[in-house]
Amino acid sequence: DVKVTQSSRYLVKRTGEKVFLECVQDMDHENMFWYRQDPGLGLRLIYFSYDVKMKEKGDIPEGYSVSREKKERFSLILESASTNQTSMYLCASSSTRNNEQFFGPGTRLTVL
Amino acid sequence: TQLLEQSPQFLSIQEGENLTVYCNSSSVFSSLQWYRQEPGEGPVLLVTVVTGGEVKKLKRLTFQFGDARKDSSLHITAAQPGDTGLYLCAGIRTYKYIFGTGTRLKVLA
Numbered sequence: 001d002v003k004v005t006q007s008s009r010y011l012v013k014r015t016g017e018k019v020f021l022e023c024v025q026d027m028d029h030e031n032m033f034w035y036r037q038d039p040g041l042g043l044r045l046i047y048f049s050y051d052v053k054m055k056e057k058g059d060i061p062e063g064y065s066v067s068r069e070k071k072e073r074f075s076l077i078l079e080s081a082s083t084n085q086t087s088m089y090l091c092a093s094s095s096t097r098n099n100e101q102f103f104g105p106g107t108r109l110t111v112l
Numbered sequence: 113t114q115l116l117e118q119s120p121q122f123l124s125i126q127e128g129e130n131l132t133v134y135c136n137s138s139s140v141f142s143s144l145q146w147y148r149q150e151p152g153e154g155p156v157l158l159v160t161v162v163t164g165g166e167v168k169k170l171k172r173l174t175f176q177f178g179d180a181r182k183d184s185s186l187h188i189t190a191a192q193p194g195d196t197g198l199y200l201c202a203g204i205r206t207y208k209y210i211f212g213t214g215t216r217l218k219v220l221a
Contacts, residue, residue, distance in 0.1 A: 040121070
């Protein structure tokens, strides 16, 4: 059974803290993605990676960075969390052979 | 800028009714996908449509891609409570997926 896992389902942090969100996939997929999901806005792409150590900015990269040191792992980093980064964060992966994205269960982050 | 608009945003219907959800854009996509997301879970792919005018059926769900590959529709026949969820369309351009605003469907027993 294919799987994308995220390190936490719920996370509460304080303004100014550094936050790490981890995502691991076991499908040997080349592409990995980080989205945030907010009501009425759908999913917005933050960053994506099409290979190890490669990254591309999505539509809303400000305030975020990413790391992909291994093929199966893609990390999202909030250098200094702010309240407007309170959101649901979804990780996904896909193969270059087809366009199906597999999503993790999401991390609901609250920044106080 | 939101490139994909979905309508309606919310829909609450009785079991057995039919419904249609629309996904519209001014941009052309190489393909378009529909996902369903249930509470506490990530979206799950339902279908991918690639060719303009293409129609795909998945049991009681019928998906159509517009002739110009700018829009799509999802029609559900005889909706059931198990169809409840958030429906998302996503247009694909190169490696990027552009998601719609979502339609939250609730089917009442």
